[in-house]
Amino acid sequence: MDFKMHEYTHAVVGKVTPPLRITDKADFNDARRQHDCYLRLLRELNVDVVELDLGGTFPGNVVLEDIAIICHGIALLPKPVASGDEYKLKKIREVLKSLGQTIIDVTDPDAKIVGSDVFFTGREFFVGISETSNEAGASAVAEAFPEFPCTPIKVAKGMKHLKKYITVAGPDILCVGASKDAKELLKRMEREATFSYQTLTVPEDEAANCLYVNGTLIHRAIEEIPESFKVFCEKIDFARRSICFSELSKVSCGLSSCCLLVRKS
Template identity: 50%
Template sequence: MSTSRYTHAVVSRIPHSLREHHPSLDYDKAKRQHENYVRILRDIGLDVIEMPPDENTPWSVFVDDTAFVCNGTAIITKLSEPDRAKEVDIIRAVLKKEIGLPIVEVSNKSAKLHGSDILFTGREFFIGITKWTNESGAVAVASAFPEYPCAPIKVKENKHLKTIVSMAGPDVMCVGSSEESKHILKLLEQEATYSYQILTLPEDEAANVMYINGTLLHRSAKEIPKSFKVLNEKISDISLQSVDISELLKCDGVNLNSCCLLARRAKHIRNL
């Protein structure tokens, strides 16, 4: 399914300037964790495009914020922070020149759209309506990929949609156990055009996983001890790989997926 088959990952090294916004960040530890994260992406077969750190763009390590790729086409997001415009320009150029993807721009000036609010199941889109993403942003995704159903999901908490629910395999949704998580899952099931299997984990922070080419990336046992046990008990048909980026996760709105932009170069590029 297209939700899991990827050929490329775009990543960016961590600029020192990120510490200006998060003084408690242990830069050296974050750097080591990020290097291991990138190594894992390569080990599971992705062609990793690694950009150098840019001190003028402190948030640039969080590349998933800036775009979303589906079926060989990239939609460039509309970040609410004007000082991140350079990041978006860089990612646009990388996706177009390095991977050869056609680009869709969000034309509505009032739109807000963030990559971590875009949940693609392989069958349909769910767009989290959050402080980072609005209804106009959801409409932009629906317009960019009209071949798929697209439903907005209101998120009350100060979280991205993919923080609360993510895909843990073909047609498998992963979600936490809190009342808010259950509420979001209920909204998803009401809007869904397909019936999904549900993997419920005891810790909400464990719900953000990444299913990539037959491997499920999840947070480390130290971070999610109860959920780590559940994952190993319930998942036997795919490879499990723990990833520790706990230092970067201290930053507001950051998830496992935040540090890489996954893409699949289509054999046949569609006409736009």
């Protein structure tokens, strides 16, 4: 593995600004506090945080993962899905360019792709095929990053985004939930994978979405994932940090959702 794949210099994030959409269940004040802790932790891991006022409402102005797929100095930008995303995309495009990223736009009119369906292990890409991402979208990822294998993986009906169930927990380590659906997803990935990985299985699916940043694993706090927290303590022998993310996780896939991690070129 190229360990630089999980080394980052910058994180692009949105400012938590009201109003809260009526349909959302997250407590706005708690979400803002959790977001502040999240940004503080990234800074402690030597990541420069670029905070953008993206307009709109919470949570759309802080859940950024779907806006761009960033790897190896390239940022793939899907077509905006929601109304109002054009402004958010414009602001993010500008800052990614300033950080030396090469911008590639998804031009295929049939392609559907969102960042939370795209999982990069450090060696290869997997794209969850679902209501939000399709085979043409997976092809766009493969074309943007031709030096890495890219495999589409069918996500079972009713399941959410791929990175809700599986993420990177360390060098060649995949963190996956223990539910039947999550295990089946992992089996499909292992059958199709070009490389082999260690697997860390966590009892609670909501614990599976982690961040591995600059040699440190970030996972959720003990009060939110008590059983999985024990697994992290027992199995991970390198730096770990835990934070509360309960409110933000109600409106996203989890820890990976609220930042775009970049290594400045």
